[in-house]
Amino acid sequence: MKATALYAALAAITGAAFVAALAVGYAPLGIAEIVGGLFAGAGSPSSAAIIMQDIRLPRALLGVLVGASLGLSGAALQGLLRNPLAEPGLIGASSMASLAAVIAFYFGFTALSPFILPLAGMAGALLAVALLYVLAGREGSVLTLILAGVALTSFAGALTALAINLASSAYAALEITFWLLGSLSDRTMTHVMLAGPPMLLGWALLLSCGRALDALSLGEDTARSLGISLSAARLRLVLGVALSVGAAVSVSGAIGFVGLVVPHLLRPFVGHEPGRLLLPSAIGGAALVLLADIGVRLIPALVEVKLGVLTALLGAPFFLVLVLRTRRRMG
Amino acid sequence: MRRTRHRRIGRLAAGIAVAASLCASHAGAAPQRIVSIHLCGDQLALALADPAQIASLSRFARDRARSYMAEAAEGIPLNNGLAEEVVRFEPDLVLAGALSGRTTVQALRALGYPVLDLGLPASLEAIRDQTMQAAKAFGHEARGRVILAEMDARLAHARAGRPEAAPVALVWQPHSFASGPGSLEHEFLVAAGFRDLAEELGLGALGRVPLERLVRQRPALVVNWMGDEGTPSLARELFDHPALKHGATRRIETIPQRLWTCPGWFSVDAVERLAAARRALTDGATP
Numbered sequence: 001m002k003a004t005a006l007y008a009a010l011a012a013i014t015g016a017a018f019v020a021a022l023a024v025g026y027a028p029l030g031i032a033e034i035v036g037g038l039f040a041g042a043g044s045p046s047s048a049a050i051i052m053q054d055i056r057l058p059r060a061l062l063g064v065l066v067g068a069s070l071g072l073s074g075a076a077l078q079g080l081l082r083n084p085l086a087e088p089g090l091i092g093a094s095s096m097a098s099l100a101a102v103i104a105f106y107f108g109f110t111a112l113s114p115f116i117l118p119l120a121g122m123a124g125a126l127l128a129v130a131l132l133y134v135l136a137g138r139e140g141s142v143l144t145l146i147l148a149g150v151a152l153t154s155f156a157g158a159l160t161a162l163a164i165n166l167a168s169s170a171y172a173a174l175e176i177t178f179w180l181l182g183s184l185s186d187r188t189m190t191h192v193m194l195a196g197p198p199m200l201l202g203w204a205l206l207l208s209c210g211r212a213l214d215a216l217s218l219g220e221d222t223a224r225s226l227g228i229s230l231s232a233a234r235l236r237l238v239l240g241v242a243l244s245v246g247a248a249v250s251v252s253g254a255i256g257f258v259g260l261v262v263p264h265l266l267r268p269f270v271g272h273e274p275g276r277l278l279l280p281s282a283i284g285g286a287a288l289v290l291l292a293d294i295g296v297r298l299i300p301a302l303v304e305v306k307l308g309v310l311t312a313l314l315g316a317p318f319f320l321v322l323v324l325r326t327r328r329r330m331g
Numbered sequence: 332m333r334r335t336r337h338r339r340i341g342r343l344a345a346g347i348a349v350a351a352s353l354c355a356s357h358a359g360a361a362p363q364r365i366v367s368i369h370l371c372g373d374q375l376a377l378a379l380a381d382p383a384q385i386a387s388l389s390r391f392a393r394d395r396a397r398s399y400m401a402e403a404a405e406g407i408p409l410n411n412g413l414a415e416e417v418v419r420f421e422p423d424l425v426l427a428g429a430l431s432g433r434t435t436v437q438a439l440r441a442l443g444y445p446v447l448d449l450g451l452p453a454s455l456e457a458i459r460d461q462t463m464q465a466a467k468a469f470g471h472e473a474r475g476r477v478i479l480a481e482m483d484a485r486l487a488h489a490r491a492g493r494p495e496a497a498p499v500a501l502v503w504q505p506h507s508f509a510s511g512p513g514s515l516e517h518e519f520l521v522a523a524g525f526r527d528l529a530e531e532l533g534l535g536a537l538g539r540v541p542l543e544r545l546v547r548q549r550p551a552l553v554v555n556w557m558g559d560e561g562t563p564s565l566a567r568e569l570f571d572h573p574a575l576k577h578g579a580t581r582r583i584e585t586i587p588q589r590l591w592t593c594p595g596w597f598s599v600d601a602v603e604r605l606a607a608a609r610r611a612l613t614d615g616a617t618p
Contacts, residue, residue, distance in 0.1 A: 057547070
């Protein structure tokens, strides 16, 4: 498929999903109310304006931001580690970011400044990606990578369990548990403003690595002979993943498997050059999270099914198939 | 060995005596070493028993955010609610409750200690029953009647002057939970002179009202039943949501934790707060 056709198709899907995310919700609104509410002047007291501007718009915008961050980070990590199973959730970046956010939230650090929460998420993700790189980075063995990711995820999980254990009340413990499941419900424009800029900065860093990733797919020596500074590219990738995934997790909780599924679905369309996969994965990630977030609003349940639960339910079987296919190829 | 066995038999006998007094409701052998391992038991013991009757209270008893009777708990030894600690106090009555570890309660019963297992009252009637049950168990039935009479007087006062057209209110919680008919929250709303939005939407004791529907329905009052004390929480963040501030409701009333963590006669305080909010709304006066 031509690149332009792919971009056009992805943009159309994502655009449609964005419009649908604004149109779907718990209060039935007519088209006139949706449009009127969305474009009503600031401070308009109509309930349609409040619903569209204060509830649905931030939710849809965060769907785009979080989804694009996860899809792009997945594609970048798969290129960096030359491994099709790399994903922010599987390698421990999401759980370390969650842990840091839980600590910041429940031990009162977020009361100091609203910037603490995204900063904590980014620090957690950075620590995870850096540790992973030290543990399993260069040789790119599937086994070492997955095991290092499992170790990091378990460690973060143990410390999160400790936080739940030491939470000041049963209610706080319940809140942590729910928050960890990942959700975009009832977020505000403040969340968009706090987490948006670091995510955009992360995207810029990741998208600047396209040529380096293409070269790296030919092997480190070839990449070096092509004049690519590998250490600089790696630093940009690690920082980019930390910024975008860390900020995303700090507003939404952990939403798994998006970074795994999206690059895989799109790889056949772009050929096997990791650099060309980056931008499509970002757009595709946005579409997937928007669609999943529409899904959780349509499932009838006493408690809204959490977004992270839905993506995990869809993503885990996908991961299993992928593992089996990888084993067959290797065996 | 023999002494231990003697003591155990003695304890068993005391247990049977208290159990008998619980059943027959005559204050023959009032307990002298009450140990509470539950916040609800703490409230009842502090209000209804003599200080000399209380051997130990739960570790939450002095927590001012959650324990209404916190001040009265000063100076009384605390416990963490584990069987081992309870046994050390050699209690003749243990107060446990809905959130106590079930294994602990079973272990204490197996050892022969009389355990009064308190539920979380979900209605004013349940509060009355539980207060009298505890008052009888402590041998102070009259005290139970006194604090309940005071509660009913305050309730009647809060009910007074209810307007013809009651304003609409919603008790709302994180994850969009709303309390409707069958819950204590609903009973309090109605007692304070509100119509319950959850009831009008046809919801039960625990239903769901997403923020969007709340905005659509515009209740005059939204009640934060979770309080805002202690650690920062998602609940507090939710009640700061711009949608609530931009005209979805006219007023948000926060009910402190100590009034609902363990509902009791003192929870009438919450009804009074709600009634004051209702008067402010219907009089058009600002609080």
